[in-house]
Amino acid sequence: MKLFGFKVPMMTSLLFWALVWEVVGRMDVIFLIPPMSAIVSAGFELVATNSWQNASLVTLRSFVVGMALAIGVGVPLGIAMGRFKIVDNIFGLWVNMFVSAPLSALVPVLMILFGLGETTVVVTVFLFAVWIIVLDARAGVMQVPPSLIEMGRCYGASSITIFSKIILLSALPEILAGIRIGLIRGVKGVVIGQILVSIIGYGELFELYSRSFDMERFWALTIILFAAAMLLSAAVELFEKRIEYYAGAR
Amino acid sequence: MHMAATPHKVSATGGAGSGSSTIVETLAEFARRRKSFWVVLSLAILFTAWEIAGRVPISFAFPTFLETFAALIEMTLDGTLLPAYAITFQPLLIGVAVSAVLGIGLGIAMGLSDKAEWLLAPVFIVLQAAPMAALVPLVTFVYGIGLVAKTLAVIMLALPVIVLNSYKAVRHVNPSLVDMCRSFQGTRLQQIFKIIIPDATPVLFAGLRLGIAAGFIGVMLAELLITPTGIGDLITYHRSIANYAHMYAAVASIIAVSTITLAVLQYVEVRFLRPEKRRK
Amino acid sequence: MANPMPARAAEQSGTATSDAIVEVRDICKRYGDIEALRGINLEFERGKLTTLLGPSGCGKTTLLKIIAGLVPATSGQIRINGKVVTGPGPERAFVFQDFALMPWATVLRNVSFGLELKGVPQAERHRIAKHYISEVGLSGFEEKYPHELSGGMRQRVGIARAFSVNADVLLLDEPFSAVDEQNRRKFQEDLLQLVEKERKTFLFVTHSIEEAVYVSDRIVLLSPRPGRVSQIIEPNIDRSAAPDVIRRDKGYLDVVEEIWQGLRQYAE
Numbered sequence: 116m117k118l119f120g121f122k123v124p125m126m127t128s129l130l131f132w133a134l135v136w137e138v139v140g141r142m143d144v145i146f147l148i149p150p151m152s153a154i155v156s157a158g159f160e161l162v163a164t165n166s167w168q169n170a171s172l173v174t175l176r177s178f179v180v181g182m183a184l185a186i187g188v189g190v191p192l193g194i195a196m197g198r199f200k201i202v203d204n205i206f207g208l209w210v211n212m213f214v215s216a217p218l219s220a221l222v223p224v225l226m227i228l229f230g231l232g233e234t235t236v237v238v239t240v241f242l243f244a245v246w247i248i249v250l251d252a253r254a255g256v257m258q259v260p261p262s263l264i265e266m267g268r269c270y271g272a273s274s275i276t277i278f279s280k281i282i283l284l285s286a287l288p289e290i291l292a293g294i295r296i297g298l299i300r301g302v303k304g305v306v307i308g309q310i311l312v313s314i315i316g317y318g319e320l321f322e323l324y325s326r327s328f329d330m331e332r333f334w335a336l337t338i339i340l341f342a343a344a345m346l347l348s349a350a351v352e353l354f355e356k357r358i359e360y361y362a363g364a365r
Numbered sequence: 366m367h368m369a370a371t372p373h374k375v376s377a378t379g380g381a382g383s384g385s386s387t388i389v390e391t392l393a394e395f396a397r398r399r400k401s402f403w404v405v406l407s408l409a410i411l412f413t414a415w416e417i418a419g420r421v422p423i424s425f426a427f428p429t430f431l432e433t434f435a436a437l438i439e440m441t442l443d444g445t446l447l448p449a450y451a452i453t454f455q456p457l458l459i460g461v462a463v464s465a466v467l468g469i470g471l472g473i474a475m476g477l478s479d480k481a482e483w484l485l486a487p488v489f490i491v492l493q494a495a496p497m498a499a500l501v502p503l504v505t506f507v508y509g510i511g512l513v514a515k516t517l518a519v520i521m522l523a524l525p526v527i528v529l530n531s532y533k534a535v536r537h538v539n540p541s542l543v544d545m546c547r548s549f550q551g552t553r554l555q556q557i558f559k560i561i562i563p564d565a566t567p568v569l570f571a572g573l574r575l576g577i578a579a580g581f582i583g584v585m586l587a588e589l590l591i592t593p594t595g596i597g598d599l600i601t602y603h604r605s606i607a608n609y610a611h612m613y614a615a616v617a618s619i620i621a622v623s624t625i626t627l628a629v630l631q632y633v634e635v636r637f638l639r640p641e642k643r644r645k
Numbered sequence: 646m647a648n649p650m651p652a653r654a655a656e657q658s659g660t661a662t663s664d665a666i667v668e669v670r671d672i673c674k675r676y677g678d679i680e681a682l683r684g685i686n687l688e689f690e691r692g693k694l695t696t697l698l699g700p701s702g703c704g705k706t707t708l709l710k711i712i713a714g715l716v717p718a719t720s721g722q723i724r725i726n727g728k729v730v731t732g733p734g735p736e737r738a739f740v741f742q743d744f745a746l747m748p749w750a751t752v753l754r755n756v757s758f759g760l761e762l763k764g765v766p767q768a769e770r771h772r773i774a775k776h777y778i779s780e781v782g783l784s785g786f787e788e789k790y791p792h793e794l795s796g797g798m799r800q801r802v803g804i805a806r807a808f809s810v811n812a813d814v815l816l817l818d819e820p821f822s823a824v825d826e827q828n829r830r831k832f833q834e835d836l837l838q839l840v841e842k843e844r845k846t847f848l849f850v851t852h853s854i855e856e857a858v859y860v861s862d863r864i865v866l867l868s869p870r871p872g873r874v875s876q877i878i879e880p881n882i883d884r885s886a887a888p889d890v891i892r893r894d895k896g897y898l899d900v901v902e903e904i905w906q907g908l909r910q911y912a913e
Contacts, residue, residue: 126487147506204403205410215627216620217581219498223589223600224616227426227609299494306496311589317499325502333503341495348494544715545745548733549759549810559762563749 149331158335166320167336174316177233178305181240185297189245190290193252197286203253210253214246218304222311233315236308243304244297251293255286287358295351302344428610437614445599446618453595453619456512457584460519461577468524468576469569472531476538476565477557486532493525501590515587515594522583523576530572534565567638574630581623666691666846667712667814672721674707680871681707685721687865687874689814694840694847696861698854698904700911704872705850706742706818712848713739713816725814735763738807740817744799746791752778752802753787759810770809777805780842782835797828804839814846821856833860834888841884854908858882858900859891866904869911876907 133151140150161167196203196210222239229235259282267277309318317336324333412430419429428436440446471489474481501518508514538561546560562569588597596619603612665688674682681704689695697705710716712723714733722729725736733739738759746755753774754761760770778787781801791799800820807815821829833856840847840860851857857864858880868875880900882891891897 123483125483128483129487132488147503205407208404208407212624215578217585217623219582220585220616220619223604227604228424303496307498310498321499321502337499340499341491344494345491541741541743541745542747545741547715548713548739549762550733550735551762555762
């Protein structure tokens with residue numbers, strides 16, 4: 116948007132909304148919305164507490180393990196699906212189904228299979244993130260230009276060379292895009308998992324704050340979580356931009 | 366075309382394999398022609414794996430596929446499954462309908478106006494990327510544990526998706542068509558209603574489909590978190606009495622129902638809204 | 646059959662001729678720091694087909710869109726029938742390089758769309774549209790959708806749509822560039838017949854030298870970075886001859902060669 120001839124950056128409207136929030140909070144309309152300033156100061160206190168640090172550590176650990184699994188399984192499976200018709204035919208149905216299935220319904224099943232602990236959360240993260248990573252890796256491999264592969268053959272490249280130097284690198288932008296969306300879904304997975312299990316990490320804290328009506332801390336935790344999700348996504352996007360010249364040349 | 370006079374290209378299709386593996390070939394040929402072959406095979410492989418894993422068993426809480434399937438049939442016949450769906454679908458349908466009207470309206474406004482874009486786009490970008498599930502407990506404070514609370518949970522998950530897709534749909538309208546409308550002196554209103562919205566419709570509809578997918582996640586969260594009703598109740602109840610086959614059946618059925626719903630919507634989208642993708 | 650020495654008119658481009666329907670006065674266009682067009686002065690005579698020809702980046706499409714009123718000029722004026730214009734108007738109709746057909750509408754609705762926007766009643770606009778659909782050789786395709794047509798047929802729809810609003814000036818932006826070579830030639834021949842029949846003023850943008858010489862009464866050569874008028878050529882080819890005779894005519898070939906000599910310095 117332009118204001119008085121100057122281009123106003125888009126994200127500045129978030130400041131505007133924070134201001135609106137502050138005003139509404141000060142008017143004391145509803146206990147759910149404390150003033151933004153109170154939330155921010157509660158946030159600084161929260162970060163210093165042991166319980167938050169421990170919860171963050173647990174959450175981060177579940178997230179990292181789950182994501183590592185999702186990437187470790189998802190990328191190879193996606194590449195295999197893109198390269199081999201038979202793998203694609205067998206897994207395609209399930210991947211396409213689970214990528215948009217209500218996985219939140221699966222969490223109770225995971226809870227009885229893996230117990231009310233971190234394992235369940237790790238598996239939830241994995242299940243939320245893996246399918247889109249598979250689909251994007253598959254799409255990346257499938258849209259490698261055939262002329263590039265033919266070029267490799269013409270110059271006598273072995274199939275291993277073609278695979279590692281042409282197909283993989285050529286599919287890299289899509290693979291990374293899949294991982295970025297996978298990360299966002301993984302954050303949702305870790306939260307949904309922890310909230311449903313409700314005795315570990317942020318799930319426990321959310322439960323605690325909402326039971327004791329500690330809205331300032333509740334919102335502070337939410338904002339930290341939202342900000343972390345946005346930062347994570349922005350970081351991968353930055354990395355994607357650095358290899359964007361690939362995609363641009365196609 | 367010059368079909369003759371190319372003797373060196375004879376064996377392009379037929380004569381490669383010398384007929385040693387005819388069964389495999391016929392099967393492969395059949396698989397090529399009928400996509401349903403792979404669907405059946407793919408289902409069969411997973412269900413077999415499930416059955417074997419259940420028989421081992423990998424966990425005391427892991428029923429076999431056949432047990433689960435029997436439980437599903439039992440629940441369908443004894444009249445517990447359908448009423449549960451009737452309950453689950455209420456907040457889902459209301460929530461999706463509200464999100465659709467509101468979301469498409471806001472998204473189109475954001476696509477058409479720079480001011481609306483500035484004001485709303487960042488909010489919805491954050492809401493879509495953020496784990497909204499964290500906010501579900503808040504809803505219960507204000508709206509209790511009834512239908513309204515569950516509907517709100519659905520809206521919280523479905524609305525950002527629909528808004529952002531509608532916004533993208535409008536921003537990605539073919540600029541050449543807009544120029545065309547301008548060159549024939551179309552008014553802004555004509556431009557919006559005769560060019561922009563029709564051209565955006567396929568993407569609007571795709572956004573709606575993604576919103577419904579998010580709505581399913583929302584309604585399951587609501588039924589598991591806020592208070593057990595509908596399918597969420599079936600899952601919670603059978604879990605509490607260790608009736609795992611029934612619990613699995615309920616979970617599998619909601620995943621299947623959502624998958625079928627989304628597949629039907631996708632079919633509708635391709636069939637009716639994308640004439641260029643339609644095969645005659 | 647054709648004048649072997651093409652007439653030059655580079656100097657007289659700024660001066661008023663007898664019957665100019667489109668006048669371009671000191672048009673400049675900048676995109677940020679990039680100067681796309683500098684000081685363009687041109688006149689287009691009523692009933693003639695003028696081509697804007699030049700290498701890519703010479704701003705020929707930009708100039709056409711400025712004349713159409715789709716792109717605002719940074720400075721300068723466009724006059725149509727003596728009146729200054731700032732936006733699109735009923736006396737001009739545009740034919741798009743990418744056809745700009747609505748994929749959700751039939752050929753009939755696409756062709757009558759210009760009339761639909763003006764509020765012409767359906768029966769009337771369909772009657773007019775059908776007339777021009779047959780004029781461009783698409784009778785029987787009225788109920789087809791754009792995706793069911795070939796590239797060449799789609800552009801015929803675009804041309805019929807431009808004709809049906811009965812504008813005085815038709816602006817064609819590389820109309821045949823997305824059409825394959827054989828259809829392109831047929832198209833050029835058909836276009837000449839339509840020019841003959843409809844008696845309208847045509848402004849035609851192309852990057853094909855042969856196409857320009859074959860169809861034009863007058864060719865405006867633009868040079869790139871920034872776009873300026875470098876030369877104006879009048880091929881003076883006898884259009885009454887058969888197409889294959891024209892394409893082998895010495896005068897035709899000489900003009901093609903001359904233009905190439907003028908443009909080769911811009912080739913990469």
